Amino acid sequence: MTAVRVRGLDVVRGSTHALRSVSLEVPSGRVTGLLGPSGSGKTTLLRAIVGVQVVRGGTVEVLGLPAGSPPLRSRVGYVTQAPSVYGDLAARENLAYFARILRVPGERVERALELVDLSRSSRRPVRELSGGEQARVSLAVALLGEPELLVLDEPTVGLDPVLRRDLWSAFHRLAAEGATLLVSSHVMDEAERCDSLVLMREGRVVAAGEPEALLARTRAENLNDAFLVLVEGA
Amino acid sequence: MNGRVALATAERVLHQLRRDRRTVALVFVVPPLLLALFRYVFDGQPETFDRVGGPLVGIFPFVMMFVVTSVTMLRERTTGTLERLMTLPLSKLDLLAGYALAFALVAALQAAVTCAVAFGLLGLDVEGSVVVVAALAVCNALLGMALGLFASAFAQSEFQAVQFMPAFVLPQFLLCGLLVPRERMADALEWVSYALPLTWAYDGLRRAVEGGDAALVARDAAIVVGVTLVALALAAATLRRRTP
Numbered sequence: 001m002t003a004v005r006v007r008g009l010d011v012v013r014g015s016t017h018a019l020r021s022v023s024l025e026v027p028s029g030r031v032t033g034l035l036g037p038s039g040s041g042k043t044t045l046l047r048a049i050v051g052v053q054v055v056r057g058g059t060v061e062v063l064g065l066p067a068g069s070p071p072l073r074s075r076v077g078y079v080t081q082a083p084s085v086y087g088d089l090a091a092r093e094n095l096a097y098f099a100r101i102l103r104v105p106g107e108r109v110e111r112a113l114e115l116v117d118l119s120r121s122s123r124r125p126v127r128e129l130s131g132g133e134q135a136r137v138s139l140a141v142a143l144l145g146e147p148e149l150l151v152l153d154e155p156t157v158g159l160d161p162v163l164r165r166d167l168w169s170a171f172h173r174l175a176a177e178g179a180t181l182l183v184s185s186h187v188m189d190e191a192e193r194c195d196s197l198v199l200m201r202e203g204r205v206v207a208a209g210e211p212e213a214l215l216a217r218t219r220a221e222n223l224n225d226a227f228l229v230l231v232e233g234a
Numbered sequence: 235m236n237g238r239v240a241l242a243t244a245e246r247v248l249h250q251l252r253r254d255r256r257t258v259a260l261v262f263v264v265p266p267l268l269l270a271l272f273r274y275v276f277d278g279q280p281e282t283f284d285r286v287g288g289p290l291v292g293i294f295p296f297v298m299m300f301v302v303t304s305v306t307m308l309r310e311r312t313t314g315t316l317e318r319l320m321t322l323p324l325s326k327l328d329l330l331a332g333y334a335l336a337f338a339l340v341a342a343l344q345a346a347v348t349c350a351v352a353f354g355l356l357g358l359d360v361e362g363s364v365v366v367v368a369a370l371a372v373c374n375a376l377l378g379m380a381l382g383l384f385a386s387a388f389a390q391s392e393f394q395a396v397q398f399m400p401a402f403v404l405p406q407f408l409l410c411g412l413l414v415p416r417e418r419m420a421d422a423l424e425w426v427s428y429a430l431p432l433t434w435a436y437d438g439l440r441r442a443v444e445g446g447d448a449a450l451v452a453r454d455a456a457i458v459v460g461v462t463l464v465a466l467a468l469a470a471a472t473l474r475r476r477t478p
């Protein structure tokens with residue numbers, strides 16, 4: 001089963017050819033990692049998948065529908081790289097607003113807060129929270145609708161190892177319950193936590209597959225080395 | 235369009251405004267203070283204050299709402315919340331209706347406070363009905379809101395958004411006829427003034443203040459409402475789900 005199918009995607013942003021004929025498939029019910037150096041086009045690809053990126057060519061199919069189709073708006077959760085929540089409202093107020101847009105019951109707010117371990121600081125204005133806490137509020141918003149596809153742009157940046165571990169196990173729990181996760185990162189130790197990987201460089205996909213396959217293909221000892229081989233050798 | 239989502243958005247915008255004590259103070263305190271200033275600047279010419287003060291009660295809300303809305307919407311764009319909203323089951327109309335609802339409420343309160351001070355404390359005296367003046371003030375506030383929503387699409391920073399106030403609003407203020415009757419302007423300017431919405435807003439207010447022909451007041455108000463709807467449609471066109 002494939003949750004996302006991208007074919008020959010071309011995107012130009014300003015003067016940059018941000019994606020060049022990108023094709024890939026994201027398996028459903030699994031955690032897929034999107035890795036690549038800064039500026040390689042990860043955010044652009046994720047934006048195209050959630051349907052907010054103007055694209056020049058190619059097709060993006062999400063859960064069987066063209067990316068950005070109205071029915072997908074309650075089935076896909078997206079967390080932008082920078083926290084996108086209202087800084088002057090408390091975490092709880094942010095969640096309550098988005099819950100009303102998604103038409104989900106208010107109890108989900110509590111559950112989402114617990115999932116990101118924010119129940120304690122949920123009453124303070126978000127702008128008074130730490131960077132990692134703000135990122136978690138933004139993540140909690142995406143969890144509210146219990147989406148079938150979760151698209152997360154570097155959700156664990158700035159978080160401590162304990163919290164990172166907890167979030168990754170939460171991601172796997174969601175996948176075990178049937179959700180598909182697509183998570184971008186440029187931290188290699190997170191690649192090891194993914195069921196499958198997509199590696200990008202300069203707007204192209206240079207490798208995709210399961211971590212073991214990438215290790216075997218590059219004959220590297222660990223994913224970090226495999227990455228360096230793939231990125232520099234490509 | 236979903237009424238409940240629009241309502242949720244209106245409540246959220248009001249919630250944000252309420253948190254921002256200084257903006258609330260600016261919205262409710264500045265117009266009465268400016269009117270008081272006018273009152274004492276024209277201390278020796280109370281008839282001038284009566285002529286200018288009445289329309290001003292209805293023009294301040296236009297200016298304030300323009301600034302407040304354009305900055306609020308710009309923040310929505312720059313902090314990424316607009317991008318997030320565009321991935322959610324919320325129509326553009328829900329978003330705009332939410333804003334309109336929230337700011338209509340603020341505008342009504344602002345008009346009430348300003349009228350109370352102007353007519354109660356400052357002794358402003360008009361021939362016409364105070365209620366009509368207040369109702370026109372709310373219409374004008376909504377016009378300012380709609381133009382602010384539209385203008386915010388052309389600003390990349392709050393600094394630019396604030397600069398739009400003199401750029402969009404000041405020329406209309408100069409040409410609307412409040413300071414100098416339009417017949418006395420250069421012909422070209424007089425013609426330009428007919429194309430500017432504040433001219434019609436001012437005409438309606440002037441007539442209401444003078445207790446003039448109710449049908450003409452209604453026509454001026456209808457023009458203001460029409461331009462508001464056009465500006466909202468233009469603002470909707472600038473809200474893009476997909477961005478480069």
Ligand SMILES: Nc1ncnc2c1ncn2[C@@H]1O[C@H](COP(=O)(O)OP(=O)(O)OP(=O)(O)O)[C@@H](O)[C@H]1O
Nearest residue numbers: 013014016018037038039040041042043044045478
């Ligand atoms: N708004 C924009 N306007 C013009 N060019 C842009 C814009 N956003 C990104 N780009 C360009 O597109 C390319 C891909 O950017 P993208 O944000 O997708 O990279 P990324 O892999 O997410 O990087 P990072 O890991 O730093 O977040 C970059 O070369 C960048 O300069």
Ligand SMILES: [Mg+2]
Nearest residue numbers: 042043081153
């Ligand atoms: Mg990025």
